[in-house]
Amino acid sequence: MNPIQSLIKDLADQYGRKRENLLPVMQGVVQKEKYLSEYTMIEIAREMDIPAAEVFGTATFYSFLETKPAGQFIIRVCKTITCAMKGKNQLLFAIQDMLKIKIGETTPDNKFTLLETNCLGWCHKAPAMLINDDVYTEVTPEKVREILTGYIKETN
Numbered sequence: 158m159n160p161i162q163s164l165i166k167d168l169a170d171q172y173g174r175k176r177e178n179l180l181p182v183m184q185g186v187v188q189k190e191k192y193l194s195e196y197t198m199i200e201i202a203r204e205m206d207i208p209a210a211e212v213f214g215t216a217t218f219y220s221f222l223e224t225k226p227a228g229q230f231i232i233r234v235c236k237t238i239t240c241a242m243k244g245k246n247q248l249l250f251a252i253q254d255m256l257k258i259k260i261g262e263t264t265p266d267n268k269f270t271l272l273e274t275n276c277l278g279w280c281h282k283a284p285a286m287l288i289n290d291d292v293y294t295e296v297t298p299e300k301v302r303e304i305l306t307g308y309i310k311e312t313n
Contacts, residue, residue, distance in 0.1 A: 161197055164189055165204045174205045179215055183222055192223035220274045228263045228270035230308055233287040236273040243283035244297065249273075251298035255305055268312050269305075 158166070168185040172178040182205065186197055193201075193216050202209040216222045223231070234240070234249055249271075253259060256269050263270040279285035282294035286301070293304055 161190070162200055165197070165200050169204050176207055179205060179207065179212065183216060187222055192226055229268050229312065230288050231270045231272060233272050233274040233277070235277045235279070235283070235285045237276045237280060239280040240284040245284040247298050248284050248286065248296050248301055251301045252305065255302055
């Protein structure tokens, strides 16, 4: 049994092998591996005895389940109308300018991935962004440069 199979088996043992336990198993894999590869999704389906198409459908439905390799820090910028009205585009421009990547891309050093996502639940403090599990609200272009500088220093 390889490490991925072992991880999936342990998660299935922990959460159960019923369809309603699919999401926690997938989240556990993403937490450890950072994304769900095609191989991983097939192994989840095999271990839980559910169709691989169902696993893939679930993985692609939820924006927080990555299905391709991502950077060490995943930056998710809220794309709701509230965040757009409060300066989301200026925020994106500042991130893209600083990291030299576009939405959906990862920096060449695999440190940062930039994504847009649906509501983060912080509309009252828009614009909002998430870097891994850390929420940032009322973000300005100046503030985003300061935040990213901290992450860059952390990785050097």
